[in-house]
Structure formats: structure tokens, C-alpha cells
Amino acid sequence: MSTDLEGLQVAILATDGVEQVEILEPMKALKAAGADVKVVSLKTGTIQAMNGDVNPGDKIPVDFDLSVDVEMFDALVLPGGTTNPDKLRMSEDAVEFVQHFVDSDKPIAAICHGPWMLIEADAVEGVQLTSWPSLRTDIENAGGEWVDEACVRDGLLVTSRKPDDIPEFCRQMIEMFGEDAEEDEG
Numbered sequence: 448m449s450t451d452l453e454g455l456q457v458a459i460l461a462t463d464g465v466e467q468v469e470i471l472e473p474m475k476a477l478k479a480a481g482a483d484v485k486v487v488s489l490k491t492g493t494i495q496a497m498n499g500d501v502n503p504g505d506k507i508p509v510d511f512d513l514s515v516d517v518e519m520f521d522a523l524v525l526p527g528g529t530t531n532p533d534k535l536r537m538s539e540d541a542v543e544f545v546q547h548f549v550d551s552d553k554p555i556a557a558i559c560h561g562p563w564m565l566i567e568a569d570a571v572e573g574v575q576l577t578s579w580p581s582l583r584t585d586i587e588n589a590g591g592e593w594v595d596e597a598c599v600r601d602g603l604l605v606t607s608r609k610p611d612d613i614p615e616f617c618r619q620m621i622e623m624f625g626e627d628a629e630e631d632e633g
Contacts, residue, residue, distance in 0.1 A: 464530030527559025
């Protein structure tokens, strides 16, 4: 298993309301493993991160808006926060961005409310995954199998429930992204 992600291009799709720890910790872990990580959003400039849904956190710089060429990315991270994926799933461009990764068999890591984007992209049918508990019915209604575990991997998808799961989420995300990169090289 490779944890050397040198040369891997990773998109983190997020907007205002993103849970701060769910964007910054995976970003830090990916960069430490050598990945080139870019924040993609509905707009350029910065997005407002939150600590919980009520306390403003840091402003996070955006690298690209959704007009970016999605082909440049090898993997995708979908952080949570309640309002972040709720705003994103209302954007046809954001849903199409996620759909590209699904259709291209590129690895995706989603945490907390991030799986809402997978539901919008029709990517959960027949898949086992986890999320924040309130998404259980949404996932099951979309044909997915929801489980209450810290981290679940099914094929090229890694999901986690909440900020407490971030260490395991980051470990499995980096492992999966590294395996996929090795397969692409081979």
C-alpha cells in the first residue's frame, strides 16, 4: 500500500458552511502524503468555514470555481457541515462535477453530510456507506445500505460519520487514493 500521493491531483468540493475540521484535516493529511489539493467551489475568493453549524471559523481560499476542467483531478473529497452540501446539491454544475468522478471510476471520500452529493449524483444505489445519522433515510431511499461505523469503504468510495472519525477517514482515504494511483500507473 502506497501512502505516497506525489503527483495526485485532488479536488475538495466545498462552499460556505463547510465544517472547518472536515475540510482542513483531510487537506492537511493529503498534502502531507504529497497530493496536490485544490478547493473547488461555487464561487472564487474564499468560503466561510463553520465550527458546528453556528460558529464561524476560518475563511478558506478557493482555488477554482466549477468552470475548472474536472479532468485535471484524480480524486474527490466531499466534506460536510449541514449547509455546505445542501447548497452544493442545489447547483447542477456541482452535481455534474461529482457525477464526473462517479462515471470515470475515480475515488471519492465523503464525510458527515457530504454523501448528500453522492445521492444527488445517483452514486449510492447498491453501495454500503455511512454518514451523519440524519442522512440514513435519504441514503436508503436512494438504494444505498447505510451502516453506523466510523469509516466504511466500498470500492472507490470511503465514507465517515462525523469529525470524531477524521483520523480513520484520513487513513482510509489516503490508502484508497494511493491504491488507485498505483493501479493507474500499472
